[in-house]
Amino acid sequence: MLKRLLVVAGVIIGLVVVFLLFITIAEYRPQDQENAIVIKDGQSVSENVSSLSLVTWNIGYAGLDKDTDFVLDGGTMGCPRSQEAxxxxxxxxxxxxxxxxxxxxxxxxxxxxSSRTGKIDEADRISSLFSDHDAYFAPNYKALIVPFPLSDPIGKVDSGILTLSEYNTDTAVRWQLPGYYDWPVRTIHLKRCALETRIPSTTPGIDWVILNVHLTAYGDGSMRVEQLAFLKEMMNKYYNEGHYVIIGGDWNSLFPGVTKEQFGSYTTVEENLGWLQAIPDSWTPEGWQWAFDMDVPTCRTLDDSFVPGENLVCLIDGFLVSPNVSIDRVIGHNIGFEHSDHNPVSMEVSIK
Structure with a gap:
C-alpha cells in the first residue's frame, strides 16, 4: 500500500515538474521595445492635423458582458458563458x-x-469595420495554457491592446512597462505594455504622440507605481520635445478627485476592491490635463453579474493630455455594461 502511494505521489510530482518546465520554456518574453504588429494597413489619410477625435474602451475581450463575473475579482468564472454570448x-x-x-x-x-473566445481574431474583426483606418496591435497577455481556475480553466490566451487611426501613423511601437510577478505566476500572467502611435501635426516636425495603456490591476500596488513612473518619464520627454501627447486607456486606478462612492452606494465587499487604488494627486505634472466624464462610470466590479446599485461602478478609463493640447469635449457613453465590464469614453482635442 505504501509503495503504491509513493508511486502515485511520484507521478503527480513528475507531472507538476513537467508542467512547470513547459510553461517556463513557453513563457512570453517581450523586449523592452518592439515594433507593433500591423493588423491592417488601411486607406488612411496622409495629412497633418490640428485636431483629433478619440475613443478609449476596454472591450473585455467580448467575454465580460453584464451577465458575467470573473474569478480573480471575487466571482467564479474563468471563461465567458458561451461562444454565443x-x-x-x-x-x-x-x-x-x-x-x-x-x-x-x-x-x-x-x-x-484565445480559447476563452473561440480563437476568433477580434483585432481583425474590429479593424475590418474601418476600411480607412490603420490598425496596430501590441500583445500583453500570451500563454499557451492558463490552467486556472480548475473548474473553468482559461486555456490558451493571445490578447492585447489595439490602436486604430484614420490618419497615417509614422510610428507604432510596443513599450514594455515595468513590473513582473514572481515565478511561476509570471509565466502565465500579463506583461503590461504601452502602444505608441504617432500622427503628424500641422506644426512642422511635431507629432501627435498617442499612448494606449492598460495598467496592472492586481498585486499590492507596487507595480502600478512603477508603471506610472515609467509613463511620467516618457510623456514628459515627448512633451519637452514639443510633441502633443495623449495617453488614453484603462488606468485601473481612480482618477484624481474621484472616490469609490462617486456613483452612490454598493454591496461589493471591500475585500474584492483591493485592486482599486487612486492615482496620487502629486503624480500629475503641472499643466497636464485629465479628461474623463465625472457623470458616467466606466467600469463595474466583476464579483457578480451586473446589478445596478449592487456592483461598485467607478471611473478608471479616460485620457491625460499635455499642456499644449486643448480639450474641446469629453463624453462618457453609458451603455449599461451591456457588452463589456467597461463603458467607452470619447474626446475631441486640438492644438492650443
Missing amino acids: VEEAMSGISDTLAMLNSDVYILQEVDRS
Whole structure:
C-alpha cells in the first residue's frame, strides 16, 4: 500500500515538474521595445492635423458582458458563458464603435486567438469595420495554457491592446512597462505594455504622440507605481520635445478627485476592491490635463453579474493630455455594461 502511494505521489510530482518546465520554456518574453504588429494597413489619410477625435474602451475581450463575473475579482468564472454570448458581445461592441465614429480608437483587452473566445481574431474583426483606418496591435497577455481556475480553466490566451487611426501613423511601437510577478505566476500572467502611435501635426516636425495603456490591476500596488513612473518619464520627454501627447486607456486606478462612492452606494465587499487604488494627486505634472466624464462610470466590479446599485461602478478609463493640447469635449457613453465590464469614453482635442 505504501509503495503504491509513493508511486502515485511520484507521478503527480513528475507531472507538476513537467508542467512547470513547459510553461517556463513557453513563457512570453517581450523586449523592452518592439515594433507593433500591423493588423491592417488601411486607406488612411496622409495629412497633418490640428485636431483629433478619440475613443478609449476596454472591450473585455467580448467575454465580460453584464451577465458575467470573473474569478480573480471575487466571482467564479474563468471563461465567458458561451461562444454565443461572445459573438453577441462582439456584435454589440462593433455596432458601438461604428456609432462613435472617431479618428482614433484606443482599445484594451482585445483577443486574437484565445480559447476563452473561440480563437476568433477580434483585432481583425474590429479593424475590418474601418476600411480607412490603420490598425496596430501590441500583445500583453500570451500563454499557451492558463490552467486556472480548475473548474473553468482559461486555456490558451493571445490578447492585447489595439490602436486604430484614420490618419497615417509614422510610428507604432510596443513599450514594455515595468513590473513582473514572481515565478511561476509570471509565466502565465500579463506583461503590461504601452502602444505608441504617432500622427503628424500641422506644426512642422511635431507629432501627435498617442499612448494606449492598460495598467496592472492586481498585486499590492507596487507595480502600478512603477508603471506610472515609467509613463511620467516618457510623456514628459515627448512633451519637452514639443510633441502633443495623449495617453488614453484603462488606468485601473481612480482618477484624481474621484472616490469609490462617486456613483452612490454598493454591496461589493471591500475585500474584492483591493485592486482599486487612486492615482496620487502629486503624480500629475503641472499643466497636464485629465479628461474623463465625472457623470458616467466606466467600469463595474466583476464579483457578480451586473446589478445596478449592487456592483461598485467607478471611473478608471479616460485620457491625460499635455499642456499644449486643448480639450474641446469629453463624453462618457453609458451603455449599461451591456457588452463589456467597461463603458467607452470619447474626446475631441486640438492644438492650443
